Amino acid sequence: MMGRAVKPFLILQLRPETEASDDEYSAILRKGGLAADQTRRIRLDRDTLPDIDLLDYAGTIVGGGPGYVSDAPHDKTTTDARAEAACLSLMPQITAADLPFMGCCYGIGILAHHLGATVSKERYGEAVSAATCTVTPDGKRDPLLDGFPDQFDAFVGHKEAVQNLPADATHLLSGDVCPFQMIRYKSNVYATQFHPEADGAGFATRIRIYKDKGYFPPDEAAALTDMVKAADVTYAADILRNFVTRYR
Template identity: 25%
Template structure:
């Protein structure tokens, strides 16, 4: 049962980041589990090693506040190594935004910074034929709205990844790693429109000259709200 599962959320956020607790709450709500089932681990300060595979049923990787997977800093390098171990074990994982980029980069894909193609707000996403029959993505319509907030883009998926979705500005938006219970999205299925608005306002100094434009394109994204719960259900049925 979903209520029996435990989740480890790997967070890449400074202690001063106003979205640390909010991110945990968003994952709890979209997984549709009790708060005690999701434990946050601070990648910047805490050890991340094989003990997590023994303590939890699944790994979650969220956004990153001020960090990029391209940053040449020890915590990011350790995380990329750990993501490689996740896939070696086929350990259940759902990664969004930074997590999607980390998974792609760690497994041999490519990521580049391109602020000119940034997606901040709500954007349309298109499924690929590879999503048909997928236990997590299979129930989505062919085109749907999703919450976004990124400037880095996956430009090449790693070998063995199924390309599940894309957008006009960033063609690689979702993947599943082979047949393993490992999914990742460039967009944020843990966020609703209101959650994304809250996040944009918390980071409004970053968007200063285009804040109103970002707020104007925010839309409901109901179709994505069940993705994480379906991930949890897929694990419970294993």
């Protein structure tokens, strides 16, 4: 008897800088325990989202990016607006059918906005840092966080954030500055405010690439690089691996 075909994971990326995009993709493969031929990678910064059937995929993973869901339409670049529209076009099917989804950083804004929650720069932005995440009571019962300690660190760096928990969503991880570090909708739709794929070397690369993008004063880049290289964000990466393992 022939085995059942293994579905690939759909990887959607939004970073226009090729070095940053390639590094993020490599990190998703490495931390998720995936080979390139087990994924379909689409760079939404340069490619139009093709007509796809999400049922052909084991799950969808959305990476981070420079765009802001909360920006007014006239403040979005053409590239960011197209990428945002592409991601949002998939959310009705994902949430209605409860299809496996992991939104990383930018992805939590996409999910929350789709679900009717407020996403803005009013509160909860975080400087580039290793933020402490605290597992909520509901988080302790979630399979992606099984066996986790009560607290662990994860890399963050964002100006906008989810301002209120979306209706019918479950709050899994909280933070001191940003309360909504990880949420789940229904049973299989997840999003994190932090970057579960990022390790110290990868975040150091992003610090170098984005040092003039307003995330932090450029003269702090060296100190931030030292900080992220010394941080322990092992458990954050386990979330991505657990997601892939669960839905592979």
